[in-house]
Amino acid sequence: MTKTIIPFGPQHPVLPEPVHLQLTLQDEVITEAIPAFGYVHRGLEKLAEIRDFQQMIYVVERICGICSMIHAMCYCQGLEEMMGIDVPPRARFLRVIWSELHRIHSHLLWMGLFADSFGFESLFMQCWKIREKILDIDEATTGNRVVISVNVIGGVRKDLNAEQIHWILSELKDVEKETLRLETTIMTDYTVKKRTVGKGVLTRQQAYELGLVGPVLRASGIAQDSRMLGYAAFNEIDFAPVVETDGDCYARCKVRFREIFQSIDLIRQAIAKMPDGELAVKVKGRPEGEVVSRVEQPRGEVFYYIKANGKKNLERVRVRTPTFANVPALLAMLPGMWLSDVPVIVLSIDPCISCTER
Amino acid sequence: MIVSDIPVCPENIVGETAKIKVEGYRFVTLTCVELDETRVDVLYHFDRDYQMKHLRMTVLKDTPIPSISPVYFAAFLVENEIQDLFGIRFQGLAIDYDRTLYLAEDVKAAPFCKYVVLKTSATLNTPGENPS
Numbered sequence: 063m064t065k066t067i068i069p070f071g072p073q074h075p076v077l078p079e080p081v082h083l084q085l086t087l088q089d090e091v092i093t094e095a096i097p098a099f100g101y102v103h104r105g106l107e108k109l110a111e112i113r114d115f116q117q118m119i120y121v122v123e124r125i126c127g128i129c130s131m132i133h134a135m136c137y138c139q140g141l142e143e144m145m146g147i148d149v150p151p152r153a154r155f156l157r158v159i160w161s162e163l164h165r166i167h168s169h170l171l172w173m174g175l176f177a178d179s180f181g182f183e184s185l186f187m188q189c190w191k192i193r194e195k196i197l198d199i200d201e202a203t204t205g206n207r208v209v210i211s212v213n214v215i216g217g218v219r220k221d222l223n224a225e226q227i228h229w230i231l232s233e234l235k236d237v238e239k240e241t242l243r244l245e246t247t248i249m250t251d252y253t254v255k256k257r258t259v260g261k262g263v264l265t266r267q268q269a270y271e272l273g274l275v276g277p278v279l280r281a282s283g284i285a286q287d288s289r290m291l292g293y294a295a296f297n298e299i300d301f302a303p304v305v306e307t308d309g310d311c312y313a314r315c316k317v318r319f320r321e322i323f324q325s326i327d328l329i330r331q332a333i334a335k336m337p338d339g340e341l342a343v344k345v346k347g348r349p350e351g352e353v354v355s356r357v358e359q360p361r362g363e364v365f366y367y368i369k370a371n372g373k374k375n376l377e378r379v380r381v382r383t384p385t386f387a388n389v390p391a392l393l394a395m396l397p398g399m400w401l402s403d404v405p406v407i408v409l410s411i412d413p414c415i416s417c418t419e420r
Numbered sequence: 421m422i423v424s425d426i427p428v429c430p431e432n433i434v435g436e437t438a439k440i441k442v443e444g445y446r447f448v449t450l451t452c453v454e455l456d457e458t459r460v461d462v463l464y465h466f467d468r469d470y471q472m473k474h475l476r477m478t479v480l481k482d483t484p485i486p487s488i489s490p491v492y493f494a495a496f497l498v499e500n501e502i503q504d505l506f507g508i509r510f511q512g513l514a515i516d517y518d519r520t521l522y523l524a525e526d527v528k529a530a531p532f533c534k535y536v537v538l539k540t541s542a543t544l545n546t547p548g549e550n551p552s
Contacts, residue, residue, distance in 0.1 A: 096515065098517075098521070099521060099522060100520075100521060100522035100523065103522045105505075105531060105532070107532070108531070108532055111534060270446055271441075271447075271492070271493070271494075272447075272493065272494045273446055273447035273448065273449075273492065273494040286446075288470075290470060291470055354465065354472060354474075363448075365448055365449055365465070367451045367463070367465075369453055377453070378451075378453045378454075380451045380452075380453075382448065382449035382498070386449075386497065386498070387448075387449070387494070389497055390493060390494040390496075390497060393493075419522075
């Protein structure tokens with residue numbers, strides 16, 4: 063048995079962003095994996111010292127392109143709670159709609175990259191083709207495809223008119239139909255199952271003790287979903303967390319696949335229940351105190367700690383992103399696996415280095 | 421939710437954390453907040469059934485803090501991050517990057533510290549200081 067140390071990344075064909083894993087192997091089997099970061103760290107939290115609490119919305123939106131709106135929603139919700147602001151009902155439902163659109167396009171993006179990680183190029187292209195419809199909705203309703211800026215403290219800055227709502231529902235019908243067509247491939251294809259079933263298994267106990275979040279946690283049998291907190295208008299919409307129990311890469315794929323349909327249903331419910339009314343309330347004064355805000359991003363729970371002292375600049379903004387919480391999973395999943403499984407297992411946590419290196 | 425917390429100190433943090441784990445809490449993260457030239461708040465956040473529990477430790481910047489990574493392994497990552505960004509030292513880390521998680525080996529500064537701090541035995545340095 064030969065012991066070898068192999069660097070995986072920071073540049074690797076399956077990694078859209080730079081992260082490094084130092085892999086120790088006995089022949090082809092991994093015995094240890096140590097992650098390393100810092101290739102693109104931006105120190106965005108530090109910007110709270112020179113950007114005021116309103117300007118920080120634009121900063122947190124740029125932590126991650128894929129869930130920009132959800133970062134801003136979490137930040138705004140924290141300050142709204144601190145300042146005792148009641149967000150108008152219509153704004154709360156609009157937040158649900160845009161955040162679930164984010165979840166759909168994030169999961170479709172991930173499924174494409176995941177398929178690419180085991181060489182299934184046509185599946186990759188199909189997923190990204192469907193995703194374009196969601197990006198079109200984002201562009202038409204917010205003015206941008208990915209980094210969408212709709213949140214303000216006290217509500218939202220954009221509305222949806224009747225024509226747009228009709229068009230969104232029609233587009234979602236197509237997304238649902240086209241995604242369903244992929245079901246046979248994703249759920250039963252020999253290649254997909256061969257590369258994902260039994261790979262990177264995490265037990266329920268391991269997943270909980272490692273503090274994992276999102277689909278990685280739910281694929282190990284734990285029904286934890288921050289949307290159950292009832293923020294925005296999730297307390298007025300019927301849903302239950304999507305859970306699988308096998309804890310492997312295949313289960314994580316199934317959770318995300320099922321969550322696409324769940325998000326479509328949530329958008330339909332939100333549109334059906336959305337009342338008319340104002341989009342935002344006027345904000346008076348400056349924030350003071352400490353607050354913790356949590357919401358569910360496509361990759362899992364994002365956590366914001368905000369401290370303010372009554373001045374225009376916040377004293378501290380701390381962001382714990384879902385990928386940061388899910389990195390320890392790699393240290394548990396990779397030992398015992400083959401070197402050829404590493405790309406699939408790493409992709410199975412849906413790593414967002416942009417978030418991690420905020 | 422507005423943070424309400426339980427005060428802890430370096431002497432009892434590991435024990436308190438172990439108790440919280442037995443109670444079934446999931447580890448969420450740590451937050452470091454600089455208070456002034458010499459002190460920081462380190463907040464420990466946990467969750468059980470969507471209810472959060474926060475521990476707060478106010479310590480001098482040059483006081484080494486026992487790592488909770490032997491209790492909650494996942495804490496090693498955020499503890500290393502705080503070491504890098506605030507210069508606070510954690511003892512007994514499950515994996516210790518020795519302030520190289522984000523920083524290059526020759527960087528001595530604590531980039532997230534607002535205040536100029538005195539050099540200490542714990543290798544704290546002035547923010548933005550040229551390592552050369």
